[in-house]
Amino acid sequence: MDWNSLYATRMGKVVASDIRERMKLLAARQIIQLGGGLPDPSLFPAAEIAAATAAIFADPARATTALHYAPSEGHMPLREWIAGYMTSIGAPCGVDNIMITNGSQQAIDFCGRLFLSPGDTVAVEMPSFIGALRAFDTYEPRYVALPNEAEAPLPVGAKFGYLGSDFRNPTGTAMTLAEREAMIDKAAAIGLPLVEDGCYEKLRFEGQAVPSVFALAVQKAGDVEKVGVLHTGTLSKTIAPSLRVGWVAGPSAVIRKLVLIKQAADLATSALNQMIALAVAQTSLDRLADAGRALYLRRRDAMLEALETHMPPGVTWTRPEGGLYIWVTLPAHIDGAVLSERLLMEEAVSVISGAAFYPVDPVRNTVRLSYSLATEEAAREGVKRMGTMLSAMLETAVAAE
Ligand SMILES: Cc1ncc(COP(=O)(O)O)c(C=O)c1O
Incomplete structure (x- = not known):
């Protein structure tokens, strides 16, 4: 063959x-x-993960939930916890604004699948996270640069802009508050949706914390349902990558579309992993x-x-x-x-x-x-x-x- x-x-x-x-x-x-x-x-946190797993299997009802298909949107208690986490970082969200994914890599991939037809344009920072580029490549887009200097104009005609605001992979740099504010305003002015990768947002060890682009956009719009920004998050860098628990947050209408993609891709993220991730996040994050x-x-x-x-x-x-x-x-x-x-x-x-x-x-x-x-x-x-x-x-x- x-x-x-x-x-x-x-x-x-x-x-x-x-x-x-x-x-x-x-x-x-x-x-x-x-x-x-x-x-x-x-x-x-191997000991915490072992204890959380044992507790799940000590309870027959929870054991059944853990071993069954989870809803495509994600395990409801974990979605509630993440909605609370997003609210705590300045972006008030409800459960309908959250979908759980297999790591944030899957959320990024799904954004590509949702928006990009072959030949469409996607705006990315240059340099950009390799995993996002490889995911977008499969949708056969054209790439243009997404500059983040406050005064730089954004490219017109792109389907969305992908950016990392905190401690980017690969440069380690972060956007200033002024750059984030300007990015939201400029993107809104030309109707460019943004996909913000929040992979490293909990790993600031120095300097003044700056709200995410998503949080600033929600605050500006007054309501998550009105924002033009999606935000991806993950527990890989704070708990463990093998749980493959990430999420995407955004307006509920967009989340509903992403759920259709999730159903087609893999039905759901492992219920067991989501339950373990929730237990460890609640006590130890x-x-x-x-x-x-x-x-x-x-x-x-x-x-x-x-x-x-x-x-x-x-x-x-x-x-x-x-x-x-x-x-x-x-x-x-x-x-x-x-x-x-x-x-x-x-x-x-x-x-x-x-x-x-x-x-x-x-x-x-x-x-x-x-x-x-x-x-x-x-x-x-x-x-x-x-x-x-x-x-x-x-x-x-x-x-x-
Ligand atoms: C910038 C960035 N986004 C997303 C990911 C994907 O992480 P995960 O799928 O484990 O959440 C990584 C992994 O290294 C990353 O560096």
């Missing part, structure tokens, strides 16, 4: 993720991981988020200090106030893909080349670092090796001129 001739055209744009391919290599060798942004497993923030802050500091010490002149980087990522801009003629390849093969250090985070016109002299899995010692050693290699590449480039 010639499988290659049979795949749908949409698969033509789908390529293996550099990060996933690298993770396969990582499994085989002792690598200093400064690349992938996985949460640190030492934070996983704040404590778990505190522990994550403390760990990631220490690791960020170690990585920033190592960058200060070891990077040659001409290299710059972001200074995130939360989340898991630092974005490094290399001298213009250094290709981040070449650097990341050589670092992995010659120095056993994994960083992610920045080009993959651009759907078009990649900026090649960039790499993404993550401190999520790097102990302070590993960050120091890994960044030192990166600095040494970069200096050598720069010297070779000068010698060649």
Whole structure:
């Protein structure tokens, strides 16, 4: 069978993720991981999850609910809890404004499925979260840039704009309050819906908290039913990714459409996982988020200090106030893909080349670092090796001129 001739055209744009391919290599060798942004497993609340699971199965009625199909919208008590959580972060929501998804990745994918026909335009930040780009690719859109400077005009004619307001993957940067306010006003003025990715909103470890674009939009409109913004959230970075519990919040009419997509895609998210997630969130979310923030802050500091010490002149980087990522801009003629390849093969250090985070016109002299899995010692050693290699590449480039 010639499988290659049979795949749908949409698969033509789908390529293996550099990060996933690298993770396969990582499994085989002792690598200093400064690349992938996985949460640190030492934070996983295994005991709480075990206790929550035991409590569910100790009660026959709850055990039955846990093992059955959940409603496509999600397990009602979890939706209620998330509506309360969204309300607590300044975006009053009812249960009809919430649908549970298999991680927020599924919510992002469903937004693409809801709005994008082949050839439609989607506006994304450049660089943008790779998982969103890969999801949108399958709907065969055209990409344009969604600039977030307050004064920059937004692209007209896009079906929606996808943005990360807090500690973006890959840059680690966050939008200022003025940028968020301006984004809402400018998008409303041209009728551009926004999809806000709230993946890292609970991981601010420094600086002044700023309400999400969604919360600001709800406050401006006075009612969640009137907003032009959808918001995706997740428990992956605060509880555990394997539960695959995320959500999308927005006007109830849009949520009802998304529920139809959920029904067609996988019927429902696991009831058991939703019940466990709810039990752990209710008792421990704040404590778990505190522990994550403390760990990631220490690791960020170690990585920033190592960058200060070891990077040659001409290299710059972001200074995130939360989340898991630092974005490094290399001298213009250094290709981040070449650097990341050589670092992995010659120095056993994994960083992610920045080009993959651009759907078009990649900026090649960039790499993404993550401190999520790097102990302070590993960050120091890994960044030192990166600095040494970069200096050598720069010297070779000068010698060649
Ligand atoms: C920006 C961003 N959004 C969404 C996700 C998806 O996370 P999940 O599907 O586990 O909620 C990730 C995962 O790394 C991410 O970095």
